[in-house]
Amino acid sequence: xxxxxxxxxxxxxxxxxxxxxxxxxxxxxxxxxxxxxxxxxxxxxxxxxxxxxxxxxxxxxxxxxxxxxxxxxxxxxxxxxxxxxxxxxxxxxxxxxxxxxxxxxxxxxxxxxxxxxxxxxxxxxxxxxxxxxxxxxxxxxxxxxxxxxxxxxxxxxxxxxxxxxxxxxxxxxxxxxxxxxxxxxxxxxxxxxxxxxxxxxxxxxxxxxxxxxxxxxxxxxxxxxxxxxxxxxxxxxxxxxxxxxxxxxxxxxxxxxxxxxxxxxxxxxxxxxxx
Amino acid sequence: xxxxxxxxxxxxxxxxxxxxxxxxxxxxxxxxxxxxxxxxxxxxxxxxxxxxxxxxxxxxxxxxxxxxxxxxxxxxxxxxxxxxxxxxxxxxxxxxxxxxxxxxxxxxxxxxxxxxxxxxxxxxxxxxxxxxxxxxxxxxxxxxxxxxxxxxxxxxxxxxxxxxxxxxxxxxxxxxxxxxxxxxxxxxxxxxxxxxxxxxxxxxxxxxxxxxxxxxxxxxxxxxxxxxxxxxxxxxxxxxxxxxxxxxxxxxxxxxxxxxxxxxxxxxxxxxxxxxxxxxxxxxxxxxxxxxxxxxxxxxxxxxxxxxxxxxxxxxxxxxxxxxxxxxxxxxxxxxxxxxxxxxxxxxxxxxxxxxxxxxxxxxxxxxxxxxxxxxxxxxxxxxxxxxxxxxxxxxxxxxxxxxxxxxxxxxxxxxxxxxxxxxxxx
Numbered sequence: 001x002x003x004x005x006x007x008x009x010x011x012x013x014x015x016x017x018x019x020x021x022x023x024x025x026x027x028x029x030x031x032x033x034x035x036x037x038x039x040x041x042x043x044x045x046x047x048x049x050x051x052x053x054x055x056x057x058x059x060x061x062x063x064x065x066x067x068x069x070x071x072x073x074x075x076x077x078x079x080x081x082x083x084x085x086x087x088x089x090x091x092x093x094x095x096x097x098x099x100x101x102x103x104x105x106x107x108x109x110x111x112x113x114x115x116x117x118x119x120x121x122x123x124x125x126x127x128x129x130x131x132x133x134x135x136x137x138x139x140x141x142x143x144x145x146x147x148x149x150x151x152x153x154x155x156x157x158x159x160x161x162x163x164x165x166x167x168x169x170x171x172x173x174x175x176x177x178x179x180x181x182x183x184x185x186x187x188x189x190x191x192x193x194x195x196x197x198x199x200x201x202x203x204x205x206x207x208x209x210x211x212x213x214x215x216x217x218x219x220x221x222x223x224x225x226x227x228x229x230x231x232x233x234x235x236x237x238x239x240x241x242x243x244x245x246x247x248x249x250x251x252x253x254x255x256x257x258x259x260x261x262x263x264x265x266x267x268x269x270x271x272x273x274x275x
Numbered sequence: 276x277x278x279x280x281x282x283x284x285x286x287x288x289x290x291x292x293x294x295x296x297x298x299x300x301x302x303x304x305x306x307x308x309x310x311x312x313x314x315x316x317x318x319x320x321x322x323x324x325x326x327x328x329x330x331x332x333x334x335x336x337x338x339x340x341x342x343x344x345x346x347x348x349x350x351x352x353x354x355x356x357x358x359x360x361x362x363x364x365x366x367x368x369x370x371x372x373x374x375x376x377x378x379x380x381x382x383x384x385x386x387x388x389x390x391x392x393x394x395x396x397x398x399x400x401x402x403x404x405x406x407x408x409x410x411x412x413x414x415x416x417x418x419x420x421x422x423x424x425x426x427x428x429x430x431x432x433x434x435x436x437x438x439x440x441x442x443x444x445x446x447x448x449x450x451x452x453x454x455x456x457x458x459x460x461x462x463x464x465x466x467x468x469x470x471x472x473x474x475x476x477x478x479x480x481x482x483x484x485x486x487x488x489x490x491x492x493x494x495x496x497x498x499x500x501x502x503x504x505x506x507x508x509x510x511x512x513x514x515x516x517x518x519x520x521x522x523x524x525x526x527x528x529x530x531x532x533x534x535x536x537x538x539x540x541x542x543x544x545x546x547x548x549x550x551x552x553x554x555x556x557x558x559x560x561x562x563x564x565x566x567x568x569x570x571x572x573x574x575x576x577x578x579x580x581x582x583x584x585x586x587x588x589x590x591x592x593x594x595x596x597x598x599x600x601x602x603x604x605x606x607x608x609x610x611x612x613x614x615x616x617x618x619x620x621x622x623x624x625x626x627x628x629x630x631x632x633x634x635x636x637x638x639x640x641x642x643x644x645x646x647x648x649x650x651x652x653x654x655x656x657x658x659x660x661x662x663x664x665x666x667x668x669x670x671x672x673x674x675x676x677x678x679x680x681x682x683x684x685x686x687x688x689x690x691x692x693x694x695x696x697x698x699x700x701x702x
Contacts, residue, residue: 054574079574080572080573080579081576083573089574092571096568096570096571096574097567098563099568099696099697100563100680100692101560102684102692104682104685104686105684108557108684109561109564109575109577110575112561112564112577113577116557116558116561125557126549126552126553126556136684140684140686156687157686157687157688157690158690159692159693
């Protein structure tokens, strides 16, 4: 079994009187696709926001190993440093592309930190100094690699907002991949996709997990409602309900878990016996 | 049959418009107060009302007819943007050539007007960095203009420093104030940001007005030194060390005006070059990404704080340069020159020009500042024409004169991005 990459321990998030996430513990293992599922309002997106620094959890810890054997405490890092140092990338439930910028520009913005180590360097580049041109060529090559991977190379110079919905989803995923993450957090990537696009998405996510074409593999944490996609590609599933973990295991184990069935279908006696 | 029904609908629509006009103008135009023998008397003016209402009726009808008979292949926004892009390719070099050669055939009046317009072009280009690229609505840009002007005036008077030494210092000081403004407003967006920047601009002006021991208060600072050309002065007396003496020509006031004209032209072009260059660099791209979606920027590891602060600082820096130039040109500054009206004018130039468009800003400055000067003879009608022009602009081209966005990088050929896709920035 692979070693744990992300360790979430006793994570709680309260908004006033509402407890969205309640003492949650789970691991996401390296080289695997971990899915977080649960009914609407179970606290899945809140967990994501805690991991990626958009919320500061009320209590608990989120640890991620980094280079040199250090363990980064994500719950104490600001959002942009989680992406930059811990290399945790994310996408959003409602697509957040830079709509007025081209597809290629979207991917270059994602490589901002690689292109611009410091503001001073960035200002030097105004005068063509600081080796910027070479760095930008490399960034464009990396962007082209990912565009090839999702079949968007032909649309590289179109504004991102003009792409069809499915292409926008794919673009958001490869934009996140351009920061070379160790953990990719996807918030409902299959929402609104047709069956063919869902299949393509599954293939893409497997490819990202296993790594290809010189890119190292990347672990994936996934929120998804499309059970077809979840069961097909997940190595490990965590089920939440009302902010608590109710099940944790392989797709087959989770599917057979009575607690999961109860949460999804309701705890009615007749339903349970019918199931 | 549909055509006749259409005519009936159009006539009814026009009649209703005329009715509204009658209600509006009936009292306002129809009744005139005159001084009577003992008190004011009302003079009815039915003909004036009839003309106004008739004009509304005919105008509305003409508009509806035009809409119905408009050729089928009406230009789409995308084609308009492409056409604007095409025109821009020729218009920009043409304008630049005109600006470079103006002193050859323009008189003193035209040069002074040119200096005024170019100052606003430069301010517009500086503010474009903050408002157009980073999408941060700044209503207090005049504060940095004031900081630049007072920096130069005070440094020159207290330490006897020359214009060319003070110019970078003025820019630097304005940039510092830009960062100081930036820190408290980092978390604000949209309207709230606008209000705080507006207040900041007023604070600077009121401090300048009341800190009499440093700034001489409302009396302002006078006899600010003029700029020199490599140490040569532009004095009227001629004499050793003056430009006239060095080149062996008669001293003439126009020499200094021409020199000032080229200084501001150079400064404006520097602003333009730096912002065009920055747009193609990671920093500029991060600004635009910030305007498009701040949350996504954070998720991609962009430090939103420093990115916003650099936008404020660099925008303010060019405001400071322009301020230093203003001080040396006028040789006299007082807080009166840095009112909110200046901020509003510069912002109007940026918005009318099209957010983020360099050519649009230049054109808008030319029309607004140059146009306002030319219409000076019409005195009271000037603001009326100005307001009508603004309204017409916002109806016909709501995203500014040159509204498309040119991509900063392309794999193949870059195409203009139509304005309806580009965000306007909410913070």
